[in-house]
Amino acid sequence: MSIESPEKLPRMVESKPKSTSQGPLSMWHCTDVPRLLKLLSMRPSVHWSRWHRWCMLPPCAVYNSVMGLGEKLVFGRKIAETQIHPSPIFIIGHWRSGTTLLHNLISLDRQFTFPTMYHTAFPQHFLLTERIVSRLSAPLVPKSRPMDNVEAGWGMPQEDEIALCALCLISPYLMITFPERSAYSDYFDFKTASPEDVAMWKQTFLNFLRKVTYREPKPIVLKSPSHTYRVRLMLEMFPEAKFVYIHRHPYDVFRSSMHLRDTLFEANSLGLVDREPWEEEVLHDYRWAVDCYERDRQLIPEGNLYEVRFEDLEADPLRELERMYSGLSLPAFDAAKQALIPEVERLKGYKKNSFRRMDLRTKRLVYSWMRPMFERYGYDSEGAERESDSQQLAVPA
Numbered sequence: 001m002s003i004e005s006p007e008k009l010p011r012m013v014e015s016k017p018k019s020t021s022q023g024p025l026s027m028w029h030c031t032d033v034p035r036l037l038k039l040l041s042m043r044p045s046v047h048w049s050r051w052h053r054w055c056m057l058p059p060c061a062v063y064n065s066v067m068g069l070g071e072k073l074v075f076g077r078k079i080a081e082t083q084i085h086p087s088p089i090f091i092i093g094h095w096r097s098g099t100t101l102l103h104n105l106i107s108l109d110r111q112f113t114f115p116t117m118y119h120t121a122f123p124q125h126f127l128l129t130e131r132i133v134s135r136l137s138a139p140l141v142p143k144s145r146p147m148d149n150v151e152a153g154w155g156m157p158q159e160d161e162i163a164l165c166a167l168c169l170i171s172p173y174l175m176i177t178f179p180e181r182s183a184y185s186d187y188f189d190f191k192t193a194s195p196e197d198v199a200m201w202k203q204t205f206l207n208f209l210r211k212v213t214y215r216e217p218k219p220i221v222l223k224s225p226s227h228t229y230r231v232r233l234m235l236e237m238f239p240e241a242k243f244v245y246i247h248r249h250p251y252d253v254f255r256s257s258m259h260l261r262d263t264l265f266e267a268n269s270l271g272l273v274d275r276e277p278w279e280e281e282v283l284h285d286y287r288w289a290v291d292c293y294e295r296d297r298q299l300i301p302e303g304n305l306y307e308v309r310f311e312d313l314e315a316d317p318l319r320e321l322e323r324m325y326s327g328l329s330l331p332a333f334d335a336a337k338q339a340l341i342p343e344v345e346r347l348k349g350y351k352k353n354s355f356r357r358m359d360l361r362t363k364r365l366v367y368s369w370m371r372p373m374f375e376r377y378g379y380d381s382e383g384a385e386r387e388s389d390s391q392q393l394a395v396p397a
Contacts, residue, residue, distance in 0.1 A: 026053050026268040028177070029060040030121050030166035032068055036061040038169055044177045045271025053270055068124030075127050075214070082210040084220070086240045089328075091223040092231070093246040094289045096256035098310035099159075102246050103223035105317060107157040108343055109336035113216035114223075115163065115208075117141075118154040123163035123208055127215060130154075160208065161224040168204040170197050172226055177270045181281075188285070189229040189292055202237065228289045231296035242328050243300055245293060248310035249379050250286070250370040251358055257282045283369040290373055303329060309377065317344045360384065 031039060036057055046054075089106070093099050107114045118134050119126045134154040141153055165171035170193075174184035186193040190201070212220055227234060234241055258278060265273045297305060306327040313320045318340060325333040358366075360383065367374060367384035374381050 024052060024056065025060075025121075026270075027162060027165065027173070028053070028268070028270060029056055030064070030123065030162070031057075031061055031169075032065040032124050033061045034065075035166065035169055042169075042174075042178065042183065045179060045269065047271040049272070050270050064122065064124045067122070067129055071125040071128040075211075079127075079207070079210050079214055082214040082217075084206070084209050084213050084238075085218065086238065087242055088209070088220045088222055088238055089242045089244065090227050090234055091221065091244045091246065092228040092293070093225060093248075094228060094253055094257075094286050095225045096253050096260055097225070097248040098246045098308075098313060099223050099225055100157075101310075102244060102308065102313065103157045103159075103221065105321060105340060105343065106221050106244075108339040109332075110339070111218060111332060111336070112221045113212060113218040114157045114221045115160050115212050116154060117156050117158040119212060120158045120160065120163040120166075121154075123167050123211075127211055157221070157223065159224040160205075160222050161226045163208055164201065164204055167208065168200055170201045170204070175281075176265050176268045179274050179277075188226065188288065190233060206237070225289070229292045231293060232299060235296075235299055239301075240304070242304045242306075242330075243297075244306050244308060244324060244328070245297070246308045246310055246313070247373065247377055250366055250373050251363065251382075253286065254282060254366050254370075255358065257286070283366065287369050290370070294372070303327075317347070 028036075028039065089112070091099050091103050091106070103114070106112065118130055122129060122133075138154060161171055161173060165173040170187055172184045172187045174187070175181075178184060186197070187201075190198050193201075209220060228245075231243065234243075261278055261282070262275075306324045308320055308324060318337065321340065322333055322337075324330075325336070363382055363384040367381050371385075373379060374385070
């Protein structure tokens with residue numbers, strides 16, 4: 001996939017969320033010694049202002065390696081014998097489309113299990129350390145995420161891509177500290193990745209899911225926007241998997257994606273953050289995700305895919321979840337509803353990030369890239385379509 005550089009977008013101005021910062025730890029502190037050495041061999045971006053993160057990398061890696069070895073000694077055979085439920089639920093959709101909201105709500109249903117923030121922060125040894133370490137360290141965990149006001153905590157649902165990045169460094173999340181796209185572009189849909197990387201990623205993914213399943217032997221609910229690019233691969237691994245695809249107005253996705261990078265990259269980078277290519281990268285990867293999904297959704301067996309409009313989920317969560325349960329033939333919604341009602345009431349007080357209105361020039365550019373989303377789902381372009389044809393932009397094939 002190749003693109004030509006479009007006309008640069010104006011810088012987006014965001015209001016800061018009320019949330020606390022991420023704290024002193026970054027996602028790279030979740031690696032063990034072999035992965036840290038591999039990370040260093042890849043020559044990540046470096047800057048003296050991130051000295052505190054660099055200093056903490058070796059002790060964190062040693063801790064994760066030692067605890068990981070202990071977990072293998074105690075649980076290794078049991079993990080290897082664990083059978084993953086054949087019908088995991090994959091929540092997919094581009095970043096900032098509402099995947100987190102949907103994941104948090106479905107995970108309240110006790111018939112399912114899910115990876116937590118602790119599992120993804122310490123994927124090498126959570127079976128061994130979670131009970132004690134999560135309690136001792138709970139006061140140190142920020143109450144909300146750095147990019148928005150969504151509640152954070154060791155027991156909250158979290159996306160498995162974070163664990164996979166820490167466990168094997170085969171992930172598009174390498175983008176956070178590797179500005180060059182060549183370091184991570186193969187790891188969106190894996191179509192151009194080496195057979196060795198694909199095999200390693202599959203093995204790592206399955207082992208992580210076995211551990212989550214061993215801890216709580218139930219069907220797993222997984223949320224990773226990265227899997228939107230990998231529907232075909234997920235079906236190869238889990239032919240009976242169920243998928244929930246959530247979509248949102250492209251203007252909101254774009255603005256929020258820019259804000260996500262501003263906060264998440266700053267909180268996790270090991271070097272200076274280069275914002276110059278972000279607009280182009282966000283639009284490129286957004287369109288790529290949509291194209292991958294549209295290409296592969298026909299492969300999903302009938303009855304195993306449900307599409308959710310974020311705006312409808314936000315307006316009436318219980319109604320949309322009941323429709324989703326029915327569409328996917330998931331049992332016991334009435335029981336799940338009892339856990340959902342208090343959470344839905346609590347969400348009424350949630351304050352979303354607020355952003356400056358997009359000017360027409362920015363809307364035209366977003367519309368040029370994301371026109372299939374506007375047309376398929378009926379989103380209002382707010383006049384951008386009248387001007388977009390004059391914008392000579394190359395979009396992904």
